[in-house]
Amino acid sequence: MTWETVIGLEVHMQLRTRSKMFCGCSTAFGDPPNTNVCPVCLGLPGALPVPNAEAVRLGARAALALGCALHHASVFARKNYFYPDLPKGYQISQFDRPLATGGVVHFESAERGRVAVEIQRLHLEEDAGKSLHDRVPGRTAVDLNRAGVPLAEIVSGPDLRSPAEARAYLVALRQILLYTGASDCSMEEGSLRVDANLSIRRAGDPALGTKTEVKNMNSFANVERALEAERERQVALAEAGKPVRQVTLLFDAAMGAVRPTRSKEGSHDYRYFPDPDLPPLVLTAEWERAQRDALPELPEARRERFVTAHGLSPYHAGVMASERPLADYFEAVVAAGADARAAANWIAGDVMTGYNTSGTLAVQPARLAALIALERDGIVSLQAARRVFGELAGSGESPRMIAERLGLIQVKDADALGGWVDEVLAAHPDELARYRAGETKLLGFFVGQVMKRSAGKADPKGVQPVLKERLG
């Protein structure tokens, strides 16, 4: 029996604002507990929420980047439930009238090629606080620094067919969101959280099976692992003829397994109703236009342009467009005169290595372009260029000056080359004899020896003719 997996994801993204959704408190991560709080986010009697315009702007920006229709009137609602880290006894969210609906995200699936995932909705809400179960022995402590932090919840359609697709979708989604600057999208700091719904059905069956919800996944890799574990669990149940029950499961990364939560699910009635403290959120067409105009070129469009306008391979175009700073950097290097493919090679290699470790692009684009030109013109070898690159970041010297200082300028002068060649031939009489006996593949050996003897300075293109002449 083959089973098809059906997955939909709910992504909570923290909007990158300085203050909270409905009050002026800081959203800083990692401050001492209960220091970024005020009457509003503590839910003190009489306090009232005031929407954060910047959070609305960032939410709208993300929605537009995801191709959603932005609703010019949306409504904040109260989601009622009791929990110690929920100060008001309700969360302000959006329910039947969200900020935006009906978008799409494309990604490349290993199994199915280009896949379109529907974005069913994007709505704004406030975060709850944090219950700390390990801080005070035998008690639960509550930290309300997070309470009221602005979130956008992005709900996908049930359009993903494997845990790997779920991960690939998340990568594509995160790329877009990072491009908009709406969020830091850091799972470690909790600014991106993923809940997944998964069900299985017999291949070809149009109806959806009973879904379960999987939570507590702290990386994209763990989303994939958790969903694999849950898929296996459901398949095993189905094969044994047992029903899948609608439950919420937590992923245990150490065990690589999912386990049900203890809370009684299905008994929740959140009694949503429009929050009377907040008039409908009204946006004008003019405002929407301004947000749309302010959107950057998005990853997919940029990737395509890198292929068509710059002649990059799809792979390199994907790497260059994966993050906005990287793509901007690539374009700046090209604008400074570098060949696009050479620039992409450099960026995908040495530049990326530095970027991934330090998070910065330390070499100015014009300086990288100058280095690429040195290598293109044969003034330094590729190996030498890589050594020069290593010195570029912390220095004010030009690539050429560095190459000169390190003695890396290639020697083309026939006399100098001839000297090195003579020394090499004298040092390797056996190989010389074998070459002369017909073992011509030893030419490469001699070139290598010349390069070594010249400490990399010999121009390899110049060495060969000199060698052939002597070996004659």
Add this chain to the structure above:
Amino acid sequence: MSAADSAREAAAALERCDALGLNATLHWSAELLDAQAAAVDRRAAAGEVLPLAGVPVAIKDNIVTADAPTTCASRILEGYTSPYEATAVTRLRDAGALIAAKTNLDEFAMGSSTEHSAFGRVQHPLDAARVPGGSSGGSAALVAAGAVPAALGSETGGSVRQPASFCGVVGVKPGYGRVSRYGLVAFGSSLDCVSVFGRTVEDAGRVLRAISGPDPLDSTSLAAPPITPGPAPADLRGVRIGLPREYFPADLDPAIRTALDRVAGAVRALGGTVEDVSLPHTRYAVPTYYIIAPAEASANLARFDGVRYGLRRIGPEGDVRSLYRATRGEGFGPEVRRRVLVGTYVLSAGYYDAYYRKAQRVRSLIAHDFAEVFASGVDLLLTPTTPTTAFRAGERTEDPVAMYLADIFVSAVNLAGLPAISIPAGRSAGLPIGAQLIAPAMGDERMIEVAAALERMVSAVAEVR
């Protein structure tokens, strides 16, 4: 008179009220009054212009103040002091007023008699056996007893106008959004209004002017300037007053009918005209109110959970659910529990459409009734404020519906968000009768001016018939 003198007088008057057993105050102190007065006198001496310099104003105890507890007359908030102040209170202080006392109320403003206070009922100043009305009964009683010239109350469904009528003082409910709700402990947020009692229309108007105007801390506050009524007009020529027939049922207390006839006569005597009008959905106001207000209250009161402030009781099981059960079960009185239960029910899955959604639809019909009448050219509506005069304590506590019907003429105004005022219009068997004027949206000023003109023509204390 200096603020210091005014503070001493107020303290003496509050002392007398407490000695009489009115039970109108929950917290006040002569020291606090003196300290405020000294500060006001210093500011006045420094040349600051203070429109309410030294005027003692009492504050209903569901409006937060930072220098005295705010309990909402509930055990669940016993001993709680807010770290911040309500916008209305801050503005009173800015204007030089003295915060004289925090006044007793029905717990969380839920009631029409101020009998549902965890700290005992308030007595009617004219008859200890009767109620002052509610829920702002403490504020009404203090003004009626002459302890303060003005007081803040709050309205969700008539909680200022109704006690003003019972106690024979002026009660003004401004249009929704004209006074900030920031710091008013929420009951029914879409209905709640900080409202004002005054000995006279002018006193109430002065306080209203000080506290009204936009507030960036309240998203529902209107971007309109402070309510600034002019003086009472010399006549009412050109003013059209509508008498909605639904507010004059056949079984209306004859004394109240006569009192209202006298007010209508005063309108005519001043050159205004009086005409019959109709607000056909009036009879749905009370049931609609008793769905919407409890629904909002059920969420608004969820924050009183024993976790962060106020009463905390840990139940026998020792877990968080038993904390909620014990704290809320013990902390809330029976009327509050009743409304939280009703509100939770009407918002529940499967009942939402039948109750809450339908109530919202009826609410817009009620608002539409008013809009139509005002669009027809009527300037103000004149009605009785209450169907009876102050009733006896204990008379309605066992019958919630009878209690709710005390608000039959006041709750539609809250549903429509309109301004309205109750002014004294004579007495029946020694008990005050109130006449209500209802204005269109943004008609607060005109309404107050007309009320001031009528106040001069209609005796507040004369026996009717």
